[in-house]
Amino acid sequence: MIWRGRKVLVTGGAGFLGSNLCHVLGRRGAEVTALDAMLPQMGANPANLEGSGARLVEIDLRSDDRLLRELCDGTEVLFNFAAQTSHAGSMHDPLLDLTINTTIQLHLIEAMRQVAPRAAVVHASTRQFYGRPQYLPVDERHPIVPPDANGVSKWAGEQYWLLEQRVRDRPVTSLRLTNCYGPRLRVKDARQTFLGIWIRRVLEGDPFEVWGGEQLRDLAYVDDVVEAFMLAGTCLLGGLDRPDAQGCNGRVFNIGGDAPMSLLALADLLIETAGAGRYDVREFPEDKRAIDIGSFHADDRAFRAATGWEPRVPLRDGLRRTLDWFRPRLTQYL
Structure with a gap:
């Protein structure tokens, strides 16, 4: 197996997506180190990594370059989830948003240059910087028109990693995510996604709010998203036998989910x-x-063609799995 014994670093590793990926990497035999600043306004929770086998290191990537270099040393694959994801939060504190989504990326890039110059990087990005769609579904050629500070900072962070691929020939790909949901999601509030607070309210027996309601969204279940990251990493390592595909190196991909649905229908x-x-x-x-x-809603045909990936969890099943997972654990996430 391509992951067995491989040294893997996951930034944002105690968060929603990073921790779910750590569990899968552990089951496939990787040696996983999860880095996380454990900032209270983000999605990290130490309970997320229980049973994963990953080593959790609490580190603020803004402040300790020496330790960061030590942790990056010998890394073969970096899965990079370190990010600030709140759109409203980015407008209230754009400097913090810029620091986490852009400046931190430069610290990480410099550390990796020094001690892991050939490591492959799969970067977690967002559909947010496309802004209000000019056509649907949105493909990777859609104009970049960020609607908020988060879209600007995430765009810059992604571009720094792609520049690393073009200039230094590091294997890099970036996955632009839509609304993701599932076990280990931040549900205490709406900082990660609106669906988190909806789930909390339903489980607590309180009403939730739907703003507007006619907007369409495609939601991606976490198992499908994690599999996309695993396939992207495998692709960069040369482990996919798809002679008809263009590969992943230096490319950006949209990752969608089930068929789009209005917020009212979703509620x-x-x-x-x-x-x-x-x-x-x-x-x-x-x-x-x-x-x-x-x-x-995203056009993700390019990634499907490159890797053979496709979402396998229908929305109804994903919601059921998520509710079932949180019912006995809700207090741990509040």
Whole structure:
């Protein structure tokens, strides 16, 4: 197996996506180190890594370059999830957003240059910097029109990694994610995704709010997203036998999910799946209306062609699995 014994570094490793990836890497035999600053406003939770076999190192990538170099030394694959993801939060504190999503990337790039110059990098990016879609579904050629500070900073962070591929020939690919959900999601509030707070409210028996409601979204279940990262890493390592594909190195890919659904239909499906719940439809708060992107769903055919990937978990099943996972654990995530 291509992952057995391989030294893998996962930044943002105690967060939602990073920790789920750590569990899969551990099952496939990798030697995994998870780095996380454990900032309270982010999605990290030490419980996320229980049973994964990953070594968790608490480190703020903004402040300790010496330790960062030591941790990067000998890395063969970096999965890079270190990020600030709150769109409203980026507008309230754009400097913090810039520091985490851009400046930290430069610290990480420099450390990797010094001690792991040939390591492959799979970078977690976002559909946010496309802004309000000019056409649907959105493919990778869509214009970049960031609607908020988060879109600007995430775009810059991605581009620094792609520059590393072009200038220094490091194997790099970037996956641009849509709304992701599933076990280990941040559900205490809406900082990670609106669906998190919906799930909390349903499980606690309280109503949740739907802002607008007609907007379309495609949601990707975490197992499908993790498999996309695993395939991207395998592709960079030369482990995919797809002679008809263009490969992954130096490319960006959209990662979508199940068929798009309106927020109102999603709210109804969540309640139906949970067997309980209710919601109120509200107008967008003023500070969020200006940065809302309207309807979005991704065209991810390029990644499917490159790797053979496809989402396998239908939305209804994914919601059921998520609710079932959180029911006995909810207090750990509040």
